[in-house]
Amino acid sequence: MDRLVFTANATIKEHAISRQLLVNELANVSTVGFKSSYDVALQSVKVEGAGFDTRYQAQTVSRDLIRMDAGPVMATGRPLDIAMADAAVMTVQSPDGVLAFTRRGDLKVNIQGQLENGSGHLVLGDNGPITIPPGLMVNVNADGSVFARNPAQEGAAADVLIDRLRLRDASGVSLARRQDGLFKIAEKPDGTDIEVSGLELRVIPQALESSNVSAIGAMTRLMDQSRSFETQIKIMKETKSLDESGSSMMKPA
Structure with missing residues (x-):
């Protein structure tokens, strides 16, 4: 169960990076000459510690590369x-x-x-x-x-x-x-x-x-991330419930 919680918590942490870019773009919708950035990418990182040597975890990478699409x-x-x-x-x-x-x-x-x-x-x-x-x-x-x-x-x-x-x-x-x-x-x-x-x-x-940021597109992506955040929190709560149920079944009668 702890591995499932770890995965859900890691997902929330990685989404925080792309959420910062989205919030920055929304704050600059009306800024003259502002350019949006490319979406964050994922890279595989080897997990160190106890477990198999073949365990890898996806990690977000952001270099804030500029999208040079022309604005209005x-x-x-x-x-x-x-x-x-x-x-x-x-x-x-x-x-x-x-x-x-x-x-x-x-x-x-x-x-x-x-x-x-x-x-x-x-x-x-x-x-x-x-x-x-x-x-x-x-x-x-x-x-x-x-x-x-x-x-x-x-x-x-x-x-x-x-x-x-x-x-x-x-x-x-x-x-x-x-x-x-x-x-x-x-x-x-x-x-x-x-x-x-x-x-x-x-x-x-x-x-x-004008800025080349699409306010509608940025808001849609932000809502998708909010739903993903709620899903990960729900997974962590369900994991806790399953863990408590499993512990109660192990108690002697």
Whole structure:
């Protein structure tokens, strides 16, 4: 009976990992540029201890690999809003000072005059963090070029090229999620850059990409896990009842 209880308890423990991913995805349904993760996988682990040497147990493994399916694109009309097209990702500076990647394109100019996204991560260009001279109006072209013009200039103000967004093609690499929510190359040290491809990467100006999480799908999976949890608890209760019944039958009359 104790083996049955152990198996049911192990199932509850392993489901907790995938439940954390589901809860995180549901919490980010409305987050701009958020990407869901692939489902957790199972691997066989040899059970050490008393018993046969051939005993193995399934154990869940999660590396939080990013699912790069595109989310819905919504037009905003805001000059600093961009949505990454296809499998493009934008290079930003992470809080620990190394480069990382994101699909969040709600850009703004901070009080230091640097371009950052809605999460406060500095946007990197070809020459490092992009700095905007004070008092200029900024817009981003489809090829990632950042232009600015002086609204106080008389006549037709000419757009001046400030820098170009450092875009990377993520179609040929596996991306994993960092602790701060940014992306990195899976199984590579933090700060590893994606090799430059020959593809012409594009962005969609004055638009934002919504999260690619399906709220209905995530809720359905969460309910399935809740039913599985209830089933495992029921098995443990029934096991206790059978154990008590067996013990009572062994008592002398």
